[in-house]
Amino acid sequence: MxxxxxxxxxxxxxxxxxxxxxxxxxxxxxxxxxxxxxxxxxxxxxxxxxxxxxxxxxxxxxxxxxxxxxxxxxxxxxxxxxxxxxxxxxxxxxxxxxxxxxxxxxxxxxxxxxxxxxxxxxxxPSAVTTALALSGLPVERFCFDGFAPRKSGQRRAWLRTLITEPRTCVYFEAPHRLADSLADAVEVLGPDRRVAVCRELTKTYEEVVRGTLAEVAAWAVDGARGEITVVVAGAQPKSVDPTDLVDEVESLTAQGLRLKDACAQVATANGASRNELYDVVLAARRDDEE
CATH class of the missing domain: 3.40.1010.10 (Tetrapyrrole methylase, N-terminal domain)
Known part of the structure; x- marks a missing residue:
């Protein structure tokens, strides 16, 4: 050192x-x-x-x-x-x-x-912290993901990692891909997640568009120019009953996924405890055997 x-x-x-x-x-x-x-x-x-x-x-x-x-x-x-x-x-x-x-x-x-x-x-100067400060979203904890993937399939896979991410996420996007990127976000994260699109920060035509993903995606359809920084609110914590997820786990195991892997996947997607879900599935199986 x-x-x-x-x-x-x-x-x-x-x-x-x-x-x-x-x-x-x-x-x-x-x-x-x-x-x-x-x-x-x-x-x-x-x-x-x-x-x-x-x-x-x-x-x-x-x-x-x-x-x-x-x-x-x-x-x-x-x-x-x-x-x-x-x-x-x-x-x-x-x-x-x-x-x-x-x-x-x-x-x-x-x-x-x-x-x-x-x-x-x-x-x-930093576009990351400037956009976070202007977003109007909670920024006590945040993550920065660089540039969003260019292709829709890869972009959707990345967006799925944000489904249960509690931190506000900031990322860069090219202006000609913004509309498609936000449309993918609406499909994956839902229309009501809050977002701020910051354009041309500190420049003459600086603009910050805030709203739900559905609202801002509709605005972006007409096109945007300049340097783009996007800030997406973190996921709200959900209260999930693990017993409601048993059928989803069993559906994945029927497709060949190991029980532990199926529990981990379903728990992550629903903000549940994987260990608790695993125990609930085993208990449900025992009940069925009896």
């Missing part, structure tokens, strides 16, 4: 993750401005956008600017690790928001940690 990575003590070389504005240039921190001007190497998801950002901030980048996006990330890591080991400061920035959060950076951070090279972070 390296103290430099967690306490901010000066190290010989280091990786610096820096959050960049999502839209409003005024969200740029002074620390970001200083880091852009002082870094030996600026690893940028889009070098042109980073240079434009620096110009808008009135900052001159004196270090070397290198491309670091999803297509070249793996290939660029060895050289950047060598630079840091040699005592240079590498500043990692993405197009908007926090590096490594559904953006390039995670693999580089992991590689630095493995080699015990110092890593620090300049916090700032």
């Amino acid at each position: 390296t103290d430099e990575a967690t306490t901010g003590v000066e190290a010989t070389g280091r990786l610096v993750l820096a959050a960049t504005p999502m839209g409003d240039i005024g969200d740029a921190s002074q620390r970001l401005r200083d880091a852009l001007g002082a870094a030996d190497i600026v690893a940028a998801e889009d070098t042109r956008r980073t240079r434009s950002l620096a110009k808008a901030l009135g900052v001159e980048i004196t270090g070397r600017v290198v491309r670091f996006d999803d297509h070249v990330e793996t290939a660029k890591i060895p050289a950047l690790l060598g630079n840091i080991a040699d005592g240079l400061t590498v500043l990692l920035v993405t197009d908007a928001g926090m590096p490594s959060v559904s953006d390039p950076g995670y693999r580089l951070v992991a590689a630095c940690v493995e080699r015990e090279l110092a890593v620090t972070c300049l916090p700032g």
Whole structure:
């Protein structure tokens, strides 16, 4: 463990993750401005956008600017690790928001940690926490699922994992898939689950549409543009009598599923205790034998 990575003590070389504005240039921190001007190497998801950002901030980048996006990330890591080991400061920035959060950076951070090279972070804008704050939904506990799967079948399978998820879930979606994504959510999660769709956060045309899944899905049919972040309310706890689930379990076992697996599947889908359901099924079988 390296103290430099967690306490901010000066190290010989280091990786610096820096959050960049999502839209409003005024969200740029002074620390970001200083880091852009002082870094030996600026690893940028889009070098042109980073240079434009620096110009808008009135900052001159004196270090070397290198491309670091999803297509070249793996290939660029060895050289950047060598630079840091040699005592240079590498500043990692993405197009908007926090590096490594559904953006390039995670693999580089992991590689630095493995080699015990110092890593620090300049916090700032994040679409995840901004959308959560604006959603009007309970956010004491939440989960972040990155981008929703592109294909409907995979998306529905993912949505099924949220049927009994008690935490509010936030995820990213492409604007041209939003309507289909919300339609799938209505089918899987039901029309009454609360949702907030946040569009173009911090930008001129920022918009937050709140309502039930059915209401917001109907709104999305007309199309939406820009960066989309979706926040879905967690499942409400259900009071389920395990005896009402016995037939469902037996139907699955008749199809060849092991009893324990059938109980686990049915219990998860209905918010019941799998152990209690297992005991109830065994008791029902004994009663039938008598």
